[in-house]
Amino acid sequence: MKQTFPEIDPSAWEHPADRVALQALRAVPGFEPLARASIGRLQDSFALRRLVGTAKPMAQDHPKIAALWQDTLATLDAPEPIPLLVAAGDTINGFTMGLRRPHVVLSSGAVEQLPTAQVRAILAHELGHVMSGHVLYKTLVRILDAGRWWLGASGLNLVITLPILLALYEWDRKSELSADRAELLVAGNPAVSIGLLRRSQAGVQDAMDQRYRQIAQVWKPGADALAAVERAFSRHPPLDERIAEIEAWAASDQLAAIRQGDYPRRPTDRTDVASLEARVTDLATRVGERLTTQGEAASTWLSQTSSEATAFGSELLRRLTERKSGQDR
Numbered sequence: 001m002k003q004t005f006p007e008i009d010p011s012a013w014e015h016p017a018d019r020v021a022l023q024a025l026r027a028v029p030g031f032e033p034l035a036r037a038s039i040g041r042l043q044d045s046f047a048l049r050r051l052v053g054t055a056k057p058m059a060q061d062h063p064k065i066a067a068l069w070q071d072t073l074a075t076l077d078a079p080e081p082i083p084l085l086v087a088a089g090d091t092i093n094g095f096t097m098g099l100r101r102p103h104v105v106l107s108s109g110a111v112e113q114l115p116t117a118q119v120r121a122i123l124a125h126e127l128g129h130v131m132s133g134h135v136l137y138k139t140l141v142r143i144l145d146a147g148r149w150w151l152g153a154s155g156l157n158l159v160i161t162l163p164i165l166l167a168l169y170e171w172d173r174k175s176e177l178s179a180d181r182a183e184l185l186v187a188g189n190p191a192v193s194i195g196l197l198r199r200s201q202a203g204v205q206d207a208m209d210q211r212y213r214q215i216a217q218v219w220k221p222g223a224d225a226l227a228a229v230e231r232a233f234s235r236h237p238p239l240d241e242r243i244a245e246i247e248a249w250a251a252s253d254q255l256a257a258i259r260q261g262d263y264p265r266r267p268t269d270r271t272d273v274a275s276l277e278a279r280v281t282d283l284a285t286r287v288g289e290r291l292t293t294q295g296e297a298a299s300t301w302l303s304q305t306s307s308e309a310t311a312f313g314s315e316l317l318r319r320l321t322e323r324k325s326g327q328d329r
Helices: 016-027 031-040 044-051 063-075 108-113 116-131 135-147 156-187 190-218 220-232 239-250 253-259 273-290 292-328
Strands: 084-087 094-097 103-107
Touching: 016 031, 016 156, 031 156, 063 084, 063 116, 063 156, 084 108, 094 116, 094 135, 103 108, 103 116, 108 116, 116 135, 116 156, 116 190, 135 156, 156 190, 156 239, 156 253, 190 239, 239 253
Parallel strands: 084 103
Antiparallel strands: 094 103
16 A cells, blocks of 8 residues: 655655755845845746746646646645646656746656656655745746856856855755655655666766866866866756765665654645745744754855855956957957
């Protein structure tokens, strides 16, 4: 009989690094105004049309996957229905987005190529993001990724907003560790999650490594610089790190206790998705009281990293400018 987790609170699966990174992100000067300004200008309909395109409700063409989604919602006792869409694409992909109402999107490649157990794992992963209140900030990252407005011609946009961007992408990566845990709760077998990761990410990593090697043959510092930038703005943790985290979570006493029914329940008077989004602030505050030292360490690291990256960006821009001037001459 399949196990379900009635009234489970997302804090049951949230990774400590996710919480600390969220705390550090909100501590970066200028982040909240940027988030409000970016999100305030957009509507769900616009964002979905821009980033999802011709996606259609899953139930129209894939009733079995739609039924699997309903089963996943029931397993984690999701507080309300969440639309599931399918978007054309050969890659294996799934994501969540929405400014007011969360949506989960699967690529047609995932639907057509993956076995049922791995489709269920993707669905659980994305549901974990929704229930943990990740959707708002993940949508912000997708908007930034789509526009890349911070990569202005002069590079000044990047330098000015670099601390915010570094913190936002760092949190985005750590949020994946939380969703991986929610995925394992539903999938039940770490081999399913690890196999899915290897299938969906290994090819991307191989392509990146090959690109670095090709550049290094011509200009080694350039390859190192590209690797550093891509790591800083990557939206997923390294594959080996994610696999190690999944294996550790699978063997943990914490997961064993959850499977025995020993887990935090969400408040019965605050069960809608909108309140779960808003509750992230309260959760971060409560966690922050217990993780003050970790939060301060994360903020210090973030400040140091931002300063180093800003200096690196300025030096790189100076060298590129000199190089271009020499070529022009």
